[in-house]
Amino acid sequence: MTYDAIIVGAGPAGSTTARLLAREGAKVLLLDKQKFPRDKPCGGGVTLRAASELDIDLTPVIEQTVFGARFSLRLRKGFDRQFEKPLSYMTQRARLDSYLAECAAKAGAEFHDGEAVRAINPQQVPVVRTDHGTYTSQVLIGADGANGVVAAATGLRPGAEHAVALEGNLPASGDLLEDWHDHIGMDLGDVAGGYGWVFPKGDHLNVGVGGWSYAGSMLRPKLARLARSHGFDPDKLEHLRGHRLPLRVPGTAIADGRVALVGDAAGLIDPLTGEGIHMAFASGRLVAESAISLLTGEVDNLSGYQRAVDYELQRELDASATLRELFHLAPPPYVALMRRNEKFWRFFCYLIRGDLTYVDFMRIIGPLRFAVNYLSAAARRHREAKVAAGKRLLASGSAA
């Protein structure tokens, strides 16, 4: 069978790409190896900035709307902050992803779930082989997450760095759910390079921790400590799951000829917050625009997509990475600012809502950004040297 576009992976990035291309009249095949509805390790938080990327209504899958946060520092007693407008929607990935795939199918995309892509030949006309057939297309989009088959087959390797996260669900009802219904929990400073969270859903609380990749082995005890700090029994956490969050190395190739990567497959995750759904939607939009130009004969490759990502998204990710280094150098002052400084809290809300971008923020702080950039680069070098020293120590220990 021949298609205009084949999209491998029906997460938020793949289904968004498929929907936008099908809506423009392209003949689209959307493939996912899992049978839907399928779950995925994820907090399911869809920030306002992510939701505003879509021109479809997410109401059918929103379980809670978040207006504030209960912040804490290193698992100590927290404090509440509330905003007058919504900050984030809480969803469950099994429901969200099924809904997004359904929307793609309604727009005209052919959706085959439970059909894994086994081999790809990324030639002039890309060829995809699955358990059920062989398909060709004008355009091939890898939306198959970290370690995807499309990246492996094309030699595109966007991510060398990654973060890690672990989460579980605490069944909740009555007063417990009521207590959390309109705000998230955010513990800062306990997990290196990340944070601990509590996300309220329809019938449970999602509790998780994430941070630098080297924090991986500590995540299980950290998750238990976080649960206890909120008065939850860690043994009651169900469906514990961990996963990698790939982070694109700036400048690395995410498009080659008629093949391109989107979402996690391209390493497009906000380094400061670990949020990936926003970039999944945004990269889906950008690749669909570029693919339409190719299908209508305006261009003969998808390099315009990579340029658009570098201009529109990567500058955001770079600014976020800069702020992440600075924040994790010493979290306490920022937590204190969050508690006492109205302007700082409102900046945070504007960023989460997408009213302000990280790039805007760097512009607003004026010449202070030179100090921010300098300190951030120094913090990064210090962190990398520490990790390298730790690795050397481990290697010499195992050699002895």
Ligand SMILES: Cc1cc2nc3c(=O)[nH]c(=O)nc-3n(C[C@H](O)[C@H](O)[C@H](O)COP(=O)(O)OP(=O)(O)OC[C@H]3O[C@@H](n4cnc5c(N)ncnc54)[C@H](O)[C@@H]3O)c2cc1C
């Ligand atoms: C613990 C954790 C918590 C997180 N919490 C949040 C959060 O609250 N908010 C947020 O914005 N981000 C969060 N993220 C990040 C977010 O989950 C990802 O960034 C997001 O899922 C990326 O979407 P995607 O469509 O690129 O990939 P995915 O959602 O990973 O989808 C990839 C799809 O490809 C399919 N696939 C893979 N290989 C093949 C193959 N060979 N053939 C066919 N199909 C294939 C998979 O089955 C899958 O359905 C979290 C991540 C983790 C690990």
